[in-house]
Amino acid sequence: xxxxxxxxxxxxxxxxxxxxxxxxxxxxxxxxEIFSDYPSLSKKVFGFNIGLKDNxxxxxxxxxxxxxxxxxxxxxxxxxxxxxxxxxCDNSDGREKARYHKFSHWFRQYNDGSIIQLKGVVxxxxxxxxxxxxxxxxxxxxxxxIEAYEILTGAYTKxxxxxxxxxxxxPEW
Amino acid sequence: xxQSTTAEKFQKRTAEYFIEKAKQAKGKEKFLxxxxxxxxxxxxxxxxxxxxxxxxxGFKFATV
Numbered sequence: 001x002x003x004x005x006x007x008x009x010x011x012x013x014x015x016x017x018x019x020x021x022x023x024x025x026x027x028x029x030x031x032x033e034i035f036s037d038y039p040s041l042s043k044k045v046f047g048f049n050i051g052l053k054d055n056x057x058x059x060x061x062x063x064x065x066x067x068x069x070x071x072x073x074x075x076x077x078x079x080x081x082x083x084x085x086x087x088x089c090d091n092s093d094g095r096e097k098a099r100y101h102k103f104s105h106w107f108r109q110y111n112d113g114s115i116i117q118l119k120g121v122v123x124x125x126x127x128x129x130x131x132x133x134x135x136x137x138x139x140x141x142x143x144x145x146i147e148a149y150e151i152l153t154g155a156y157t158k159x160x161x162x163x164x165x166x167x168x169x170x171p172e173w
Numbered sequence: 174x175x176q177s178t179t180a181e182k183f184q185k186r187t188a189e190y191f192i193e194k195a196k197q198a199k200g201k202e203k204f205l206x207x208x209x210x211x212x213x214x215x216x217x218x219x220x221x222x223x224x225x226x227x228x229x230x231g232f233k234f235a236t237v
Contacts, residue, residue, distance in 0.1 A: 012224040012234045027224075029214060030188075030233040033195035033206045046235055047211050051218060077237050088208050090215065124205040131204060152200060 001110075003069040014073050015053070018063055023053035026073050031086055038148050041141060044083045048074065071110035074134065078115050084135040084145050091127060100130040107134075114138075118146065120153035183220045186213055188231030 006016035006026075013027035031047035050070060078085060087103060089096040100119075107117055118133040133149050135142055149155075191210040198206050217227055224234060 008236055010236050012228075012236065014236065025218070027214075028235045029210075030235070031207055031210065033191055033198075033210060034203045036192075036195045036203060047207065047214075049211060049215055051215055077235075080237050083235075086207065088204070088211050090212055091208070092212060122201045122204045124201040127205070129201075129204045129208050131207075152203065154201065 001064050001068040003072045004065050006069060006073060016069050018066060020063065024066070024069075025051045025053055026070060027051075028077060028085065034086060034152060035148055038144070041084075041144055041148055044141060046077075046083055046085050048085050048087050067106040068110055071106055074107075075111070075115060078134055078136050081136045081139045084133055084139065084141075087132045087134065089130040091129070096128070096130050100132075103132065107132075116142070116146075118149050120149070120155065122153050183216060185217075185222075185230065188233070 004016040004018060006014050008014055013025050015023060015025050017023045026048070028046040028048055030043070031045050032042035035042040035045050074085065077083070089099040089103070104117070104119065107115075111117070114137055116135050116137050118135075120131050120133075122129045122131065133145065135145050139145070191206055191213070194209075195203050195206045214227060214232060218224075228234070
């Protein structure tokens with residue numbers, strides 16, 4: 001699938017126009033909030049948003065080139081192997097699940113295997129926050145990111161020193 | 174004449190506002206702050222603010 005030709009408006013955003021005339025903006029913004037307890041990681045995290053210019057309504061129908069273009073932009077950014085990207089699904093209109101599935105599907109379809117996608121659902125402030133962390137598999141902070149992300153999303157609880165010592169001293173573990 | 178209320182409802186924030194909020198948030202609540210920041214930037218652009226305006230408010234963008 002041939003992606004649309006996109007324009008890079010350094011240092012702020014990417015833009016492309018579909019064959020139907022809809023203009024999309026994609027941008028990465030610093031997002032140190034989630035990993036603020038991990039100073040070595042927090043500056044390496046960027047949020048990612050996709051928006052429509054002038055907030056026009058979308059045409060109905062499937063344009064697979066949009067997915068190919070968005071994944072190309074993401075992949076080029078992550079291929080630098082310096083940064084991780086967090087994608088958080090907007091839930092203000094109740095369509096976060098659709099966004100989550102669409103994004104996951106796009107990524108599964110066009111990722112060449114070089115990028116790892118960690119998906120999570122976090123319950124906070126009375127709402128479910130669907131999100132995904134994207135990181136290059138050769139990023140030197142990969143393991144640190146995975147551990148921090150799993151702790152933050154509640155998928156993993158890091159043992160404290162006493163607990164760890166007990167585990168190491170347990171012959172049956 | 175009726176004016177759009179969207180712009181009236183929109184409240185400008187700085188990047189520092191979200192950083193401070195994240196410092197106070199614990200664990201999973203940090204995702205809530207990140208969601209609010211993501212939504213804020215998106216809303217700001219839809220309410221006529223430019224990337225330059227957002228940068229003046231302390232937000233930083235990146236491309237490669």
